[in-house]
Amino acid sequence: xxxxxxxxxxxxxxxxxxxxxxxxxxxxxxxxxxxxxxxxxxxxxxxxxxxxxxxxxxxxxxxxxxxxxxxxxxxxxxxxxxxxxxxxxxxxxxxxxxxxxxxxxxxxxxxxxxxxxxxxxxxxxxxxxxxxxxxxxxxxxxxxxxxxxxxxxxxxxxxxxxxxxxxxxxxxxxxxxxxxxxxxxxxxxxxxxxxxxxxxxxxxxxxxxxxxxxxxxxxxxxxxxxxxxxxxxxxxxxxxxxxxxxxxxxxxxxxxxxxxxxxxxxxxxxxxxxxxxxxxxxxxxxxxxxxxxxxxxxxxxxxxxxxxxxxxxxxxxxxxxxxxxxxxxxxxxxxxxxxxxxxxxxxxxxxxxxxxxxxxxxxxxxxxxxxxxxxxxxxxxxxxxxxxxxxxxxxxxxxxxxxxxxxxxxxxxxxxxxxxxxxxxxxxxxxxxxxxxxxxxxxxxxxxxxxxxxxxxxxxxxxxxxxxxxxxxxxxx
Numbered sequence: 001x002x003x004x005x006x007x008x009x010x011x012x013x014x015x016x017x018x019x020x021x022x023x024x025x026x027x028x029x030x031x032x033x034x035x036x037x038x039x040x041x042x043x044x045x046x047x048x049x050x051x052x053x054x055x056x057x058x059x060x061x062x063x064x065x066x067x068x069x070x071x072x073x074x075x076x077x078x079x080x081x082x083x084x085x086x087x088x089x090x091x092x093x094x095x096x097x098x099x100x101x102x103x104x105x106x107x108x109x110x111x112x113x114x115x116x117x118x119x120x121x122x123x124x125x126x127x128x129x130x131x132x133x134x135x136x137x138x139x140x141x142x143x144x145x146x147x148x149x150x151x152x153x154x155x156x157x158x159x160x161x162x163x164x165x166x167x168x169x170x171x172x173x174x175x176x177x178x179x180x181x182x183x184x185x186x187x188x189x190x191x192x193x194x195x196x197x198x199x200x201x202x203x204x205x206x207x208x209x210x211x212x213x214x215x216x217x218x219x220x221x222x223x224x225x226x227x228x229x230x231x232x233x234x235x236x237x238x239x240x241x242x243x244x245x246x247x248x249x250x251x252x253x254x255x256x257x258x259x260x261x262x263x264x265x266x267x268x269x270x271x272x273x274x275x276x277x278x279x280x281x282x283x284x285x286x287x288x289x290x291x292x293x294x295x296x297x298x299x300x301x302x303x304x305x306x307x308x309x310x311x312x313x314x315x316x317x318x319x320x321x322x323x324x325x326x327x328x329x330x331x332x333x334x335x336x337x338x339x340x341x342x343x344x345x346x347x348x349x350x351x352x353x354x355x356x357x358x359x360x361x362x363x364x365x366x367x368x369x370x371x372x373x374x375x376x377x378x379x380x381x382x383x384x385x386x387x388x389x390x391x392x393x394x395x396x397x398x399x400x401x402x403x404x405x406x407x408x409x410x411x412x413x414x415x416x417x418x419x420x421x422x423x424x425x426x427x428x429x430x431x432x433x434x435x436x437x438x439x440x441x442x443x444x445x446x447x448x449x450x451x452x453x454x455x456x457x458x459x460x461x462x463x464x465x466x467x468x469x470x471x472x473x474x475x476x477x
Contacts, residue, residue, distance in 0.1 A: 061176060061239065062172055062175075062176040062238050062239060063173070063176040063177065063185065065234060065235065065237050065238050066169070066172065066173060066176070066189075066235075066238075067188075067189065067192055068234055069133075069231040069232075069234045069235050070189065070192065070231075071192060072227045072228070072230055072231040072234070073227065073228055073231045074200075075199065075200055075227065076200075076223055076224040076226075076227030076228060077200075077224060077228075078200030078201065078204070078338075079200050079203055079204050079207070079220040079221075079223055079224060080143065080204070080217055080220040080221050080224060081200070082200065082201045082204040082205070082330070082331065082334050083204060083208060083213065083217060083297070083327060083330075084294075084297075085098055085294050085295070085296075085297045085298050086213065086297060086298075086301070086317070086323075086327065087152075087213070087214070087217045088101065088149050088152060089298070089317055090213060090214050090316075090317045090318050091146060091147075091148050091149040091152065091214075092148050092149050093149040093152075094437075094441060095294075095295060095298055095436075095437045095440040095441045096434075096437040096438055096440075096441045096442075097149055097437070098294040098295075098298075098433075098437055099294065099433045099434040099435070099436055099437020099438060099440075100153070100434060100437065101149070101152060101153050101156050102290065102293075102294060102429075102430065102433030102434065102437070103430045103431070103433055103434040104153055104156060104157055104430075105156040105157070105159075105160045105430075105433075106160070106290070106426040106427070106429045106430030106433060107426070107427070107430045108156075108157050108160035108161045109160040109161075109163055109166075109422070109426045110422070110423045110424075110425075110426035110427045110430065111161070112160075112161055112163065112164040112166075113166070113167060113264075113418075113419040113420070113422040113423035113426065114257065114260040114261045114264040114419050114420065114423055115164065115257050115260045115419075116128070116163075116164045116165065116166055116167040116168060116415075116419050116422075117167035117168075117171075117260065117264060117415040117416045117417070117418050117419020117420065117422075118259065118260030118263055118264065118415070118416060118419065119164075119168070119260070119415075120165075120167050120168035120171050120415030120418075120419070121171075121412065121413070121414075121415035121416055124168075124240045125168040125169070125171055125172040125175070125238075125240065125415070126172075126238045126239065126240045128164065128165045128168040129165045129168050129169050129172060129235055129238060130232065130235040130236045130238060131165070132162045132163070132164050132165035133162075133165065133228065133231060133232035133235050134229065134232040135158070135159075135161075135162030136159050136162045136163065136228060136232075137225055137228030137229045137231075137232055138158075138225070139155045139156075139158040139159035139162060140155065140159070140221050140224045140225040140228065141155070141221075141225055142154050142155025142158070143155045143221040143224075144218050144221035144222045144224075144225065145218070166418075166422060167414075167415050167416075167418040167419040167422065168415060170402070170414075170418050171411075171414040171415045171418060172238070173185075173189075173402075174402070174405070174406040174411070174414055175411060175414075177406070184349040184350070184352075184353055185349075188345070188346070188349060200334075200338075201331050201334035201335045201338065202331070202335060203220075204216070204220060204331065204334075205327070205328060205331030205332075205335075207219050207220055208327050208331075209327075209328060212318060213317070213318045213323075213324070213327060214318050260416075260419070263416050264416050264419050264420040264423065265420065267413055267416045267417055267420060268417075268420070270413065271408065271409055271410075271413060271417060272408050272468075272470075273468075274408055274466070274467045274468045274469075274470075275405070275408045275409060275417065277462055277463075277466040277467045278401070278404060278405065278408065278463075278467055279421050279424075280462055280466075281361075281459045281460075281462040281463045281466075281467065282401060282421065282425060282459075283424060283425050283428050284455050284456075284458055284459040284462070285365065285397065285455075285456070285459045286425045286428065286429050286432075287428045287429060287431070287432040287455060288368075288432070288451070288452040288453075288455040288456060288459075289429070289432075289452070290428070290429035290430070290431075290432030290433045290436065291432040291433065291435060291436030291439075291448045291451060291452055292372075292436055292448050292449055292452050293433075294433065294436070294437070295436060295437075295440055295445075295448060295449075296375070296387075297330060298440070299375075299376070299440075299445055299449075300326065300330060300333075300383065301323060301326045301330070302445075303445050304378070304379060304380065304383075305322070305326075306326050306329050306330065306379075306380040306383070307322045307323060307324070307325035307326025307327070307328070307329055308321070308322035308325060308326070309322055310322045310323050329380060333383045333384060333387055334387075336384050336387065336388060337387045337388055337390075337391050338391075340388035340391055340392070341388070341391045341392070341395055344391075344392050344395055345395065348360065348392075348395050348396055348399055349399065352399055352400055352403055356469055357400045357403050357404035357407065357469055358400075358404070358463060358464070358467060358469045360396045360397075360399065360400040361396070361397065361400040361401065361404065361463050361467075362460055362463050362464055363396055364393045364394070364396035364397035364400060365393070365397070365456050365459055365460040365463070366460065367389055367390075367392055367393040367396070368390065368393050368452070368453070368456050369453055369456065370389060371385075371386045371387070371389035371390040371393060372386070372390070372449050372452060372453055373453075374386035374389070375387070375390070375449070376446050376449045376450075404467075404469065405417075405418075407469070407470050408470065435448075436448040439451070
């Protein structure tokens with residue numbers, strides 16, 4: 001009772017005073033500790049933010065504009081890409097016809113590489129990229145309205161002729177990245193492209209399931225046309241990356257082919273020898289890809305029969321229940337593929353900038369072997385392993401190749417070297433695409449995939465023994 005009265009009047013007994021002082025001291029200590037913790041957290045957050053800004057400070061200007069345009073184009077482009085071979089077959093095509101379209105596409109693409117590289121280095125990159133992107137956009141109208149596969153062939157020819165800007169585009173990309181950030185820059189590009197394309201199989205699956213396989217694809221190609229026009233408008237914001245350019249005239253453009261051809265061939269005398277071997281390794285790899293890229297879906301539908309056995313004698317391709325089921329299941333595989341590529345993009349970039357370019361390039365080739373074997377001798381479930389492995393291989397190969405190419409080739413020659421490399425690469429890919437289709441239809445569905453595995457081996461050996469990777473201080477700006 002006395003204690004209660006003392007407390008009421010503000011008087012504390014000795015023991016209570018000591019207890020109160022301890023509580024007060026502990027409270028002050030905890031308050032100061034909390035303040036120190038908050039300050040430390042603030043400092044750590046500031047340093048983390050500064051580190052992020054430093055790591056990604058190169059994401060600006062032309063690089064940022066290209067990323068934005070690629071987001072639009074990659075999302076839209078993958079909509080019909082998910083079921084493109086199936087669409088060609090529905091319009092009266094076959095594996096051989098898909099190979100024929102690939103042949104014409106690659107030959108058209110090859111024909112514009114020399115002038116594309118020459119024009120990019122002489123007249124600048126910006127006008128070429130922004131103008132020709134509009135042409136690519138309008139070529140997709142042929143795909144959307146095609147009554148037969150022949151119209152897809154016409155659209156593919158126009159589209160690839162308009163890709164005259166491709167050397168200028170890759171040169172602009174290389175010009176926009178500092179040497180020490182190229183691995184990360186190209187991997188971020190892959191990451192953003194993967195993120196942008198991830199919803200595409202979902203939307204494609206929805207369109208095909210809701211509107212039917214043929215009508216759904218026509219809607220998809222209409223969406224592609226709209227998105228590519230928007231991307232072309234975005235690319236009008238690009239700034240010229242070349243310090244000195246000449247004024248563009250129509251007469252010069254028309255007369256540029258002989259000169260561009262001469263310079264495109266003679267440029268190999270001035271670049272490091274490793275660039276030539278990178279070229280040989282890349283050609284072999286691209287030919288092998290060209291043989292099979294249009295065949296994965298067809299093999300899954302008709303050989304692995306992931307949706308059941310098709311009945312062509314009873315149903316047309318767009319009405320066959322087994323094929324419709326296969327389209328749904330294939331959509332799930334594509335979603336898994338793009339999700340896996342998102343997860344792997346940044347680690348690949350870190351690997352490139354820390355371990356160099358050659359190791360990822362070799363690893364890219366090695367990963368193809370198990371992925372293809374799992375695909376051709378597997379089942380529906382093994383596709384969820386095989387396709388992400390194949391995607392990782394492409395991710396490593398693309399990023400490592402682009403980074404090593406930029407490290408080896410001086411800025412003033414990148415357009416011509418890119419054009420020359422692409423010219424010969426696309427010629428061989430054209431032959432590979434047609435050969436793959438013919439072998440699939442007339443010999444064995446597995447043969448194009450097995451030939452791919454054989455071709456990978458010399459590509460890997462050239463990379464290991466003949467390509468000399470420059471040290472960081474030797475890399476071209």
